[in-house]
């Protein structure tokens with residue numbers, strides 16, 4: 482992994498993602514290297530460098546302190562285009578410093594992560610009851626995780642982390658996303674999620690997310706040509722995609738009936754464009 486230290490002027494960027502009014506991404510690129518990651522389209526990074534060269538904003542804490550003198554975020558989103566809790570952060574400790582500053586300024590935050598390394602920071606996150614973690618748990622198989630995600634934590638680490646988040650009383654939502662047809666097995670994932678989890682969202686994969694060509698290659702190589710063709714067909718046109726989305730909704734509704742104590746959210750990106758600021762993750766309740 483090549484490291485590029487970035488001396489940043491600002492880390493707080495306004496966002497139209499419904500989860501917050503500002504976002505912080507302490508890194509540029511991501512070691513975990515998920516094939517479906519939409520951040521690979523970031524124009525500031527060469528696509529092939531995304532998971533092999535990591536930009537580290539090593540003065541992020543100082544920049545944040547400076548910015549908070551004149552910016553007043555209502556809520557900050559952490560990790561919209563990178564994983565905040567990457568292995569490299571063990572060396573730079575950026576997240577601990579950032580969370581400390583946000584806590585000190587009483588600014589609540591929402592964290593998007595799939596990393597067990599968040600565990601070191603759970604005591605800090607638990608200090609404000611308004612903080613929330615969206616934790617990605619989108620597969621029931623370590624083999625599939627490794628096909629799609631180069632260096633992300635495996636199931637055991639993710640499950641341990643979810644349990645600790647619950648024990649600390651931190652607001653938690655499990656994010657089953659992206660849900661990739663024929664690959665993400667919803668019933669198996671549901672069986673693995675601890676009973677104490679009360680919020681689950683399912684976000685359907687969109688063909689403009691990351692490297693659809695590479696995903697198809699992986700599916701063909703490891704799961705067979707037939708499955709690859711079935712997957713390809715879903716994304717061939719709007720009608721097929723929407724039909725799949727409708728059937729998936731029915732499946733989720735059945736699961737919901739079996740879990741009346743949980744809230745389910747369902748996110749289906751528009752066929753013509755992956756990201757839309759009209760997606761409201763908080764309100765996309767089934």
Ligand code: SF4
Nearest residue numbers: 511514515518563564
């Ligand atoms: S962990 Fe998140 S940011 Fe990193 S590659 Fe995967 S989807 Fe992208």
